[in-house]
Amino acid sequence: MPLPCLLVDHPRYQEHDTGGQHPENPSRVEAIRQRLSSGPLKDRLLAHEPAPASRAQCLAVHDESYLFRLEESCLMGLTAIDHPDNQIGYDSFEVALLAAGGGIAAIDLLERGETGVAFSLNRPPGHHAESDRALGFCLLNNVAIAARHWQSAYGRRRILILDWDAHHGNGIQNIFLNDPEVFYISLHEHPTFSFPGTGFAEENGQGPAQGLTLNIPLPPGAGDREALEALECLVSPALAAFKPQALLVAAGFDGHAADDMSGLLYSTGLYGRLGMMTKRWGQACDGRVVSILEGGYQLESLSASVEAYLLGLSDD
Numbered sequence: 366m367p368l369p370c371l372l373v374d375h376p377r378y379q380e381h382d383t384g385g386q387h388p389e390n391p392s393r394v395e396a397i398r399q400r401l402s403s404g405p406l407k408d409r410l411l412a413h414e415p416a417p418a419s420r421a422q423c424l425a426v427h428d429e430s431y432l433f434r435l436e437e438s439c440l441m442g443l444t445a446i447d448h449p450d451n452q453i454g455y456d457s458f459e460v461a462l463l464a465a466g467g468g469i470a471a472i473d474l475l476e477r478g479e480t481g482v483a484f485s486l487n488r489p490p491g492h493h494a495e496s497d498r499a500l501g502f503c504l505l506n507n508v509a510i511a512a513r514h515w516q517s518a519y520g521r522r523r524i525l526i527l528d529w530d531a532h533h534g535n536g537i538q539n540i541f542l543n544d545p546e547v548f549y550i551s552l553h554e555h556p557t558f559s560f561p562g563t564g565f566a567e568e569n570g571q572g573p574a575q576g577l578t579l580n581i582p583l584p585p586g587a588g589d590r591e592a593l594e595a596l597e598c599l600v601s602p603a604l605a606a607f608k609p610q611a612l613l614v615a616a617g618f619d620g621h622a623a624d625d626m627s628g629l630l631y632s633t634g635l636y637g638r639l640g641m642m643t644k645r646w647g648q649a650c651d652g653r654v655v656s657i658l659e660g661g662y663q664l665e666s667l668s669a670s671v672e673a674y675l676l677g678l679s680d681d
């Protein structure tokens with residue numbers, strides 16, 4: 366039997382106002398919702414609304430001074446924080462809390478015994494957000510907040526984070542750089558050619574976490590074959606050595622050939638393969654897999670790729 370899809374989504378994700386001309390805009394989640402609710406997954410969708418992440422859940426990752434600054438910036442009517450890329454509106458702080466709440470809600474569903482593929486359809490994305498600043502359209506680090514929640518609420522201490530957004534997740538890497546309980550693997554376009562300019566293979570963790578960051582940079586023009594080869598030969602040994610208790614996926618879809626945010630040339634079919642591989646890897650941690658939306662800006666390829674990924678994760 367194919368698994369149901371536990372789709373964590375909130376109508377307020379539309380209310381993070383990035384000004385109208387920005388690639389990270391409300392039509393992204395709307396396109397995905399439309400695609401999922403009219404395609405082969407439509408009878409398998411179980412929708413759940415998340416609660417906002419609590420102050421304490423955010424403080425497990427972010428500095429309190431940054432949380433105040435972000436909230437104030439929104440309420441004061443500023444239109445960006447830390448860089449013009451990071452557009453905000455009056456509601457953006459509350460929506461960012463709901464986005465961080467998406468991964469938390471997905472974890473809670475699995476831990477309370479719900480069966481299915483858990484996917485958080487949140488915006489804004491999170492993997493570039495640092496503990497003390499916004500970056501790359503990201504305000505709060507949704508995946509990092511989810512990892513800390515999994516550890517503190519359920520005692521799943523050993524977390525593997527797999528990030529195949531086209532860009533390196535500098536925020537996730539830095540937050541867990543010295544943490545021996547979180548293994549971060551990122552597949553991305555080479556930082557010489559791509560934002561944010563981090564994610565070289567030499568960056569591999571620090572101190573007690575030496576070796577627990579694995580960066581896999583791909584040259585511009587790399588496609589499905591290069592991505593699959595790299596993941597097949599690197600992720601399985603990492604899983605076997607690290608023995609994670611839970612798997613978080615920073616699921617970005619901007620490596621698609623139709624998405625001009627990167628020079629990678631992935632096909633929609635690659636995301637189906639990633640779903641199948643992720644399902645297999647998740648068996649090493651009793652199926653505790655939560656995927657959290659990151660990038661993906663070309664609406665057709667984004668929505669088709671999310672659907673392909675979820676089908677790969679949920680099908681037999």
Ligand SMILES: [Zn+2]
Nearest residue numbers: 530532619660
């Ligand atoms: Zn990206």
